[in-house]
Amino acid sequence: MQPDDQLKEDEALAWAVRTLDPAFADWDDFTRWLEASPAHGAAYDRIASAAVEAGEVAAPLVAANDAEDTLPVRRVNRRWFAGGLAACAAGLLTFGYWQQTAPDLHSRQTEPGQVLAISLDDGSRIDLAGDSRIELDRRNPRFARLERGRALFTVRHDDTDPFRVEAGGHELLDVGTVFDVRDDAAGFVVAVQEGAVLFDPDAAAVRLDAGDRLAIAPGSDTLTVSEVTPADIGTWRDGRLTFAGATLLEVAADLARASGHVFTVAPGAPRGSLTGSILIDAVRRDPARAGALLGVPIRRVGDSWMIGAP
Amino acid sequence: MADSLPHSGLHAAFLQHRAQLLRFIAARGGGTDAEDVLQEVWLRISAAQTGPVGNPLSYLHRTANTVLIDRYRARRQATLRDRAWSETQGGSDPAVSDAPSAERIVLARDLARAVEALLARLHPPRVAAVFRRHRIDGVPQRQIAGEFGISLSTVEADLRIAYRALADLREQFDAV
Numbered sequence: 001m002q003p004d005d006q007l008k009e010d011e012a013l014a015w016a017v018r019t020l021d022p023a024f025a026d027w028d029d030f031t032r033w034l035e036a037s038p039a040h041g042a043a044y045d046r047i048a049s050a051a052v053e054a055g056e057v058a059a060p061l062v063a064a065n066d067a068e069d070t071l072p073v074r075r076v077n078r079r080w081f082a083g084g085l086a087a088c089a090a091g092l093l094t095f096g097y098w099q100q101t102a103p104d105l106h107s108r109q110t111e112p113g114q115v116l117a118i119s120l121d122d123g124s125r126i127d128l129a130g131d132s133r134i135e136l137d138r139r140n141p142r143f144a145r146l147e148r149g150r151a152l153f154t155v156r157h158d159d160t161d162p163f164r165v166e167a168g169g170h171e172l173l174d175v176g177t178v179f180d181v182r183d184d185a186a187g188f189v190v191a192v193q194e195g196a197v198l199f200d201p202d203a204a205a206v207r208l209d210a211g212d213r214l215a216i217a218p219g220s221d222t223l224t225v226s227e228v229t230p231a232d233i234g235t236w237r238d239g240r241l242t243f244a245g246a247t248l249l250e251v252a253a254d255l256a257r258a259s260g261h262v263f264t265v266a267p268g269a270p271r272g273s274l275t276g277s278i279l280i281d282a283v284r285r286d287p288a289r290a291g292a293l294l295g296v297p298i299r300r301v302g303d304s305w306m307i308g309a310p
Numbered sequence: 311m312a313d314s315l316p317h318s319g320l321h322a323a324f325l326q327h328r329a330q331l332l333r334f335i336a337a338r339g340g341g342t343d344a345e346d347v348l349q350e351v352w353l354r355i356s357a358a359q360t361g362p363v364g365n366p367l368s369y370l371h372r373t374a375n376t377v378l379i380d381r382y383r384a385r386r387q388a389t390l391r392d393r394a395w396s397e398t399q400g401g402s403d404p405a406v407s408d409a410p411s412a413e414r415i416v417l418a419r420d421l422a423r424a425v426e427a428l429l430a431r432l433h434p435p436r437v438a439a440v441f442r443r444h445r446i447d448g449v450p451q452r453q454i455a456g457e458f459g460i461s462l463s464t465v466e467a468d469l470r471i472a473y474r475a476l477a478d479l480r481e482q483f484d485a486v
Contacts, residue, residue, distance in 0.1 A: 013477075017469045019375060023450045027334060027371040034337035041339035045382040050480040051473040052379055055445030057422040058429060106447050112357045119422045131357070260353060303356055 012043035016051060056116055103140060107147065109133035113260025113284065115237065123156040124163060127237045130257040149257060150182040152234040157195065168216075173198040175207075180234045184257075186250040188216040193233040199223075218249075232277075239280045245273040248296070248308050255290060255307075259283040262304035269308025320355050323366035330367075331374055338378050350377045386484070421483060428479050432472060440465055441472040 015033060018024050034040050110116045112131040119125055122141040128134055132149020144153070146167035155163040157176035165172040167190075168183035177195035182188070190197065191213040199206040199214055204223065208214055213228045232242040241254050251274055252263040258280045276294045283290045287305045291298030299309045324331070331351065335344045351374050363369045429438040436458065443449050443457070444465075451469070455462045 013470050013474055014466075016473055017466050019372075021444075021451045022372075022448065023452060024372075025365055025368040027368060031334045031337050034334075034339075038339065041337065045339065045379065046481075047473050047477040048375075049379050049383050049386070050477040051445060051469075053383065053421075053480065054425045054429075054472075054476040055441075058425050058442060058446060108446075111354060117422075256357075260357060262357060303353075 008037070008039060008043050009047075012040060012047055015044055016048040020048060020051060057119065103143075104138040105135050106138060107133055107135045110149070111260070112257060122158075125154040127152040127154075127234075129236055130260065132257065146181050146183055148183060150180070150184070150236070150254075152178070152180045152237050154178045155195075170200050171202070173201050178234065179208075182253075184253045185218060186247065186253045187218045187220075189250075190214050191228060191233045193230045235277070236280065240277060241280060241283075242277045243274050243294070245275055247273060251294070251296075252307050255283055255287075255305075259287065261287045263287070263298075264301075264304055264306050266299075266306045266309035320363055320366050320369065321352075324352060324355065324370055327367055327370065331370055334371055335374055335378065338375070340378060343381075347374060347377050347381070424479060424483070425476065428475055429472070432475060436460075437468045437471050440468040444469060 011033065015030060018026070019030055034044070108116060108118060108128060110128050110130050110132050114130045116128040117125065118128060118134075118136075120136075120141045124141070126134065126144060129150035129152075132151060133147040134149075134151055135145040135147055137143045142158075142161055142163045144151075144163075144165050146165065153163070153165060153174070155174045155177045157163075157174060163174040163177075165174075165181060167181045168188040170188065172179070172181065172190060175196035175198060177197055178193040179195075179197050180189075180191045180193065182190075190199065190208065192208045192210050194210055196210070197208045199208055206214065206223065206225065208225070211227055211230045213226050213233075215224045215226070216222065217224075226245075228244055232244060235242045236254070236258055241258055243251060243254075246254075248265045248269055252265050255261070256263045261283070274294060274296060278290055278293045282293065288298055288300065290305075291307070296307060297309055299306050301309070328348070332344055332348060335347045340347045351370065354373050354377065355370070429441065432438050432441075440454055440458065443454050444451060449457075451465045452462055455465045458465070
């Protein structure tokens with residue numbers, strides 16, 4: 001690398017660190033640096049994109065060996081259990097990490113149109129749809145709370161330590177599983193692609209097997225369980241939305257979450273249900289075309305798109 | 311400027327500072343797509359459920375910067391996909407030409423693992439802890455300095471180490 005290139009790289013690196021801090025405000029200076037050479041923007045993109053991407057794929061849990069000697073160790077509720085002793089003996093966890101039994105929660109969230117893949121320390125994976133928010137526990141990788149929106153859980157099963165999901169005031173316990181959870185204005189839905197899930201184990205205790213879909217309409221307390229094609233579950237992760245007898249409200253919520261455009265349901269629109277499949281990229285590029293593909297009128301109203309408006 | 315503005319204040323700030331944002335986007339490499347990028351910024355501030363924003367102009371720049379980073383990533387992914395495709399299709403010996411793209415697919419899947427391995431290798435270990443706290447938990451650098459009992463410039467230096475290593479790692483993935 002030439003000395004000039006090295007200097008440019010170092011400057012780009014320093015700007016990437018500064019500008020990606022939420023407190024950064026010196027955008028005028030940054031603009032002037034960018035204007036000095038087109039190569040500056042390119043060098044900045046290379047570094048900033050790698051840093052942002054790594055933040056998305058890295059495990060959200062602070063591994064104990066990373067935190068050694070540096071993170072303040074809170075000493076609470078010293079509790080020992082057999083598995084823990086074994087893990088300690090294996091040198092997998094440091095002393096400090098172990099004594100912490102209180103949950104250490106943090107949230108991840110997405111913008112509309114975004115999909116975020118989260119890898120958990122236990123080998124499980126959560127794909128978070130757009131405009132969604134999920135809470136995780138740094139001390140317990142076997143727990144997640146979907147605060148809003150939609151997520152696809154691909155859970156590594158462990159009989160002795162089931163994965164627990166909270167969403168919409170309900171609890172889901174995995175029995176070895178890939179499942180999709182949604183909680184939004186269109187209601188609460190859980191659909192199982194593989195394995196099985198126990199819904200509200202302490203109350204209704206409904207077992208859902210692969211291809212089962214449980215829905216609760218907004219403001220209702222009636223559970224409806226229906227059958228769906230397992231292959232149609234969670235297709236949004238691969239860039240396709242699949243609807244089977246969906247209400248317009250559900251369609252609007254899904255289109256908005258996946259595309260980043262705003263969709264609403266026309267007042268007085270027919271209450272019918274909709275079946276079909278559509279590529280998210282197509283909706284993103286041309287929201288009106290979604291109407292033609294799904295066989296329902298979609299019309300632009302200001303900055304948003306109205307479904308079911310003739 | 312008021313300390314905080316309601317959501318509509320963000321739109322007002324957008325209209326007021328449109329020219330300045332456009333200049334930033336152009337300097338940043340937005341070029342001929344600058345108007346498209348601006349449109350996407352508008353959509354994002356319309357869709358986001360933000361509370362009052364303390365510094366609307368800074369918020370708008372940050373949103374534009376994020377849009378540009380997302381676009382860069384999408385472009386790079388598309389290039390890699392095209393290259394993998396043409397390699398699969400174009401080789402004279404199908405058995406051999408298939409290999410690199412198959413390998414690349416496996417590698418892409420392994421990026422998360424490679425990032426973890428790299429973070430584990432960084433010295434001192436605090437570098438990876440600072441990186442996670444900042445990029446995953448979204449904690450501002452000044453607050454991290456307080457939590458770790460180090461200076462702000464040490465936090466910045468740690469992040470420079472991590473970002474440089476991660477950018478080099480990404481390059482290795484792209485080059486395979």
